[in-house]
Amino acid sequence: MPxxxxxxxxxxxxxxxxxxxxxxxxxxxxxxxxxxxxxxGSTSAAQRATAAVLARYHQLFPSASPVVRxxxxxxxxxxRLTGLRPRSRFKPSYTVVDSPSRHPGYSGSVxxxxxxxxxxxxxxxxxxxxxxxxxxxxxGHVLVHKRGDNYDDVTTRLPASxxxxxxxxxxxxxLLLPTGNVKAPNLAEYAVRWASDAEVTxxxxxxxxxxxxxxxxxxxxxxxxxxxxxxxxxLLLSERLTPAWHVCPGAFVPIxxxxxxxxxxxxxxxxxxxxxxxxxxxxxxxGSFAGKFxxxxxxxxxxxxxxxxxxxxxxxxxxTRLAGREAFTAGEVSDVLTRGEQQPLLSEGWF
Ligand SMILES: [Zn+2]
Numbered sequence: 001m002p003x004x005x006x007x008x009x010x011x012x013x014x015x016x017x018x019x020x021x022x023x024x025x026x027x028x029x030x031x032x033x034x035x036x037x038x039x040x041g042s043t044s045a046a047q048r049a050t051a052a053v054l055a056r057y058h059q060l061f062p063s064a065s066p067v068v069r070x071x072x073x074x075x076x077x078x079x080r081l082t083g084l085r086p087r088s089r090f091k092p093s094y095t096v097v098d099s100p101s102r103h104p105g106y107s108g109s110v111x112x113x114x115x116x117x118x119x120x121x122x123x124x125x126x127x128x129x130x131x132x133x134x135x136x137x138x139x140g141h142v143l144v145h146k147r148g149d150n151y152d153d154v155t156t157r158l159p160a161s162x163x164x165x166x167x168x169x170x171x172x173x174x175l176l177l178p179t180g181n182v183k184a185p186n187l188a189e190y191a192v193r194w195a196s197d198a199e200v201t202x203x204x205x206x207x208x209x210x211x212x213x214x215x216x217x218x219x220x221x222x223x224x225x226x227x228x229x230x231x232x233x234x235l236l237l238s239e240r241l242t243p244a245w246h247v248c249p250g251a252f253v254p255i256x257x258x259x260x261x262x263x264x265x266x267x268x269x270x271x272x273x274x275x276x277x278x279x280x281x282x283x284x285x286x287g288s289f290a291g292k293f294x295x296x297x298x299x300x301x302x303x304x305x306x307x308x309x310x311x312x313x314x315x316x317x318x319x320t321r322l323a324g325r326e327a328f329t330a331g332e333v334s335d336v337l338t339r340g341e342q343q344p345l346l347s348e349g350w351f
Contacts (some may be wrong), residue, residue, distance in 0.1 A: 006220060006249050009206070009221070009222060009250070010166065010169065010220050011248070011249045012101055012162065012166040012169065013166040013212075016025050016162070016167070020041060020163075026042070026163070027158075028158065028159070029145060029152070029158060029164055030161070030163055030164060032046050032152055033049075033143075033145075042167050043170060043212045046174060050171050053073065053175065055082050056076045060072075060076060067197070067199050068178070071134065073175060074139065074161050074178065077108075077143070078149075080118070080120070081119070083123070084122060085351045088223050110138040118151065118164065120135055120142070127213040128351075129195070133172055133173075133200050133201055134172075136171070136176050137333055138175075139175060140168030141160060141164065142166055153241075170211065173211060176200050177200060181216050182208075182216065185279065186296050187191065187217075187219070187296040188312060189277040191206045203245060205311065206222040206247060207246075209222070217315055219313060219316070220291065220315070221249070221251065222247050222300075222311065222313045222314065223245075223314075224244045224245050224311050225270070225309065227242075228256065231255075234344055235337065236267075237260075237270050237271050238260040238264065238266075238270075241260035241266060242257065244309070248286075252286060258286055264282060265282060265295050266295075266310050269297045269310050270303070273302055275298070275299065277298040278299070281295070284314060293314040293317060294316075295313070295314055297311070297312045
């Protein structure tokens with residue numbers, strides 16, 4: 001039996017969009033944000049607001065690097081950036097199990113003063129790529145309250161609602177990962193490469209694949225699998241694999257407790273030492289997340305070092321848009337990520 005319609009892969013954004021569709025009261029800040037951008041939904045207001053910022057960004061920095069710089073976004077929006085900028089990029093994002101905080105983006109903060117520009121404080125103690133997503137999330141809050149050149153002096157005094165948090169996080173993804181309507185034969189591999197190229201977390205790129213402006217496919221979930229340190233290393237790989245994080249709207253997936261199925265694509269891809277990708281149609285059951293899906297998988301890292309990770313993205317099959325599409329490419333070996341590993345670490349100007 002098909003579940004409720006999924007509007008976004010990001011569970012918070014999905015819930016917030018469901019609430020708007022049910023006709024529930026929209027928080028004042030988002031209502032005014034919609035009016036400001038002449039939109040009938042908060043997500044379309046976020047799309048318009050971020051598109052305007054990015055248009056100005058490319059006007060001001062025409063030869064800018066393809067990586068959208070948070071510090072420059074702040075210049076465009078008119079925000080002061082405070083706090084210490086992380087000195088280096090740290091490790092490329094695909095080498096890190098970027099388990100997001102329980103409240104993604106809450107680690108940063110934005111202040112609206114009566115005079116002058118709002119200021120965003122760079123969060124301390126989060127790694128480079130997560131800090132970029134966090135700071136962009138705060139820019140998302142700024143956009144919600146910005147009315148032309150001024151700020152709404154009523155809504156800036158209200159605490160941010162959960163719906164506003166979801167919209168700020170969506171705005172962060174739109175700013176740092178602007179590409180819409182992503183088409184790729186393997187979405188898991190695409191997300192991992194995209195995160196590396198755009199210098200964001202794999203979590204942000206995976207959520208971005210299922211954002212409301214990505215209309216090409218119906219995605220139902222994504223799970224990042226890691227090797228559990230609590231399970232003996234002489235057991236089967238499928239027994240050792242457990243979700244590090246997941247975005248499966250409406251489903252319950254126990255983190256660190258469930259394991260991969262023997263013979264599943266995830267278990268097969270994990271069994272290797274090079275980056276490897278594959279796509280397969282499978283009956284899936286992970287916690288309460290269940291159904292027949294086209295599973296996109298990508299694995300990288302080392303089993304012996306305990307750093308092997310597998311990202312799996314679950315595409316719905318009921319969608320008629322899928323008819324007659326590409327052949328599957330299970331087991332296709334990829335060497336795309338060796339390039340990223342050799343990237344020099346820049347000491348400044350990367351944020
Ligand atoms: Zn926030």
